[in-house]
Amino acid sequence: MEMIRKLSNEELSELTLASDQRFLQQELAQIPAQARDASERSDEFWAAQRAAVWSKIADRERGLLRMPVLAGAAAAAIVAIGVFLIPDKPKSATTVVSSQSISDQELLVQVERVVQSGAPASLEPAGLLMQEMAQYKPTARKKESHEN
């Protein structure tokens, strides 16, 4: 009954392996000694290897200690560059916005005040312009009201 039982892959591997090991017994038996002989090194070699490992460990740890300092310096440099590179556009933009927000009427009033307060001769054309605009202003307002 057992003779016709199918072998599992693992059982098959085990049987093959056991058979091959018996067949290669002589060669396989020599491998451990050869491997040890081939990789045999002097005590100085092993000591130098350990020293090299400790030296690499020290290098890595020094590198790790430097990392936060370097990261801080890099961040500071980026901030400094950012401060120099970002133009003062927002400030000028607010100026423009504020000048636009003053209506024509208010501007006229300001000019009028300057002219009446004894402005220099160079501002006389502005005074004339203001007088002219003041004359036409009511008509323009009437038109606006009609349109509405």
Next chain:
Amino acid sequence: MDTALANTLPSAALKEAEELSAERFDQIMRQHQRRVYRVIYLLVRDSDAADTLTQECFLRAYQKRKSFRGECKIETWLMRIAVNLVRDHGKNRRLSFWRRLVQGHSNLAEHAARNATPEAALLAKEELQTVWSTVNFLSPQQRTIFFLRFAEEMPLAEIAEMLEIKAGTVKAQLARATGKLRQLKEKQWK
């Protein structure tokens, strides 16, 4: 020193002390560096590369020592790191394969021929050259398993744990490796 610590500290504290102690790590290195080097050397067949990879193995072990939870033997853990390093190294060193093949197995076969009569030495050398050259034609995983089993005489379960594969896979790969060697030997006899 270790026994005294074990008697006085609770196990968690002892583990932490072991993890952090440079002295303890140096002891581990002294204890395992020969075997780690040997396995790497058998796999890469280049003494300079084996030295560099052994150093890298211990460097990684030191850096990751806190992640070692004692679930396996420290040797198994070190060998796992070593085998992974060899695998990564192999990916970048495909071209030097033929050079190593020519140099490597002849050096290993020399050792077998040292203490024998001239005829027996010649025969042994030829047989072993055949073995080593055949091993070079195995897949990287088969070669690793072959050396761990037959050069390092590790139990199959430990090899499986080290390579993080099933024990059944180890058996199957080993059977394929020995099968190839057997075929070659049979051909020589014919």
